Amino acid sequence: FVRELCVAYADLAAGHAPRFASEAMQSQDFAAWERGVADGPRGDEARRWWVEAFQQPHPSAALPAAAVSQADGFLRFSLPNETLAALRGRAVEARQPCGAYAIAAAAVALHRVTGQRRILACTPLTNRDQAQAAGVIGYLNRMAPISVAVEPGAPLSEIVSETGRSLFSADAHRFIATGDIAAAPGLRRTQLNRFMTGWQERRSEAQPVLGDVTARRITATRDSVDFDLAIQFEAAADDLSCQISYRAGVMDDAGASRFAEILNSTLAAMVGLGGESVVAPALTPAGRVAAALIDHPGVNEAVVVANPEIGEYGAVLVLNEHERVDLATLKAWLSEYLGPLAPPVQFRTLAALPRMSDGEVDRGALSRLFEAQPRQPIPPQTDLERQIAELWREVLWLDRPVGRDEGFRLLG
DSSP states (O other), X not given: OHHHHHHHHHHHHTTSOOOOOOOSOOHHHHHHHHHHHHTSHHHHHHHHHHHHHTOSOOOOOOOOOOSSOOOOEEEEEEEOHHHHHHHHHHHHHHTOOHHXXXXXXXXXXXXXXHOOSEEEEEEEEEOTTSGGGTTOOSOOEEEEEEEXXXXXXXXXXXXXXXXXXXXXXXXXXXXXXXXHHHTSGGGTTOOTTSEEEEEEEOOOOOOOEETTEEOOOOOOOOSOOSSSEEEEEEEOSSOEEEEEEEOTTTOOHHHHHHHHHHHHHHHHHHTTSSSOSBOOOOSSOHHHHHHHHHTSTTEEEEEEEEETTTTEEEEEEEEOTTSOOOHHHHHHHHHHHHOTTOOOEEEEEOSSOXXXXXXXXXXXXXXXXXXXXXXXXXXXXXXXXXXXXXXXXXXXXXXXXOOTTOOHHHHO
16 A cells, blocks of 8 residues: 555656556455355355354453543553563464464453453454455454463463464464354354454565655554454564553553553563463452442442353442442442452342351352343344344345444454
């Protein structure tokens, strides 16, 4: 694109129409080629692999809860040069892609906030290595889900290795649309637009020449993203930067800064630059959440149970009849009390806590109150939404209705 922009500028400045070299393939040709591959044996093999990889239901990624629901935002920061050098050295030594370290570090950092032990991270898989894509302008990638298992105390090196294997396998079976991937049995009720992380190598190229104009490349940023939380690494020859993009209600500025610290230290530990070589415990244990709730005058009793499957704490409350408080107010108060990166908490209220014969609280009964329920897409509500949903279904060749809470990009 930049090359053709320079040609167009020079030709127009000289007073004649741009003289572009004819490309063997245009975007529509590449799309037709991809559709042919998806409808052929490679596509069939890819569908079988994704169905097998996600046979069992997989929870959506759990995210922190910001105390104040501000606007969408982002934080861009640079990581130390020694981290990039050590990462590339480790990647070569372990025969792992650099992206495996990025995905694993982001998943471990998110685990420390939410406690979730199976984290689903979407990552872009590019088709730029296909000969058919050589002359096509644009991002030729699709989002693929990678499941990262994070157990407290597990060696970080093992998490990187497992993530690398998953990444290689996903890349080998990327020849179908994201909507087809999402049709795997275990993903049909999973929100794929919760969490994304990716690694991109920035190639060193000459600065564009636009006549007498001095031009330089800049990194564009946006204040809104396709995902609730996106972590994007960008590496050059001697520079590694990261951008954390988040939606309102997930993080605030302080939370993003704290998450950047956790991410930086996690990645440094993964590549052997100090710190624990195993997964550290959660930042906010369940006991601290319970102690905070009991401090509130509107709560008489509180028991908090961890649900590592969905990455949320479940708080069962007996409220004070004389100090009435609604749950929305209590949730906002708790997030502010716990500070940046407060873990997500679900509330249930009871008149009294269930107890066993010995008088102890029946925590098993409380845990069952928070068992994960399969997620159903929200149907369109208005005529316009129904028309758009039907257009999306036709364009994306889907055999099911489209929900109003589903994203076009993630559907395929």
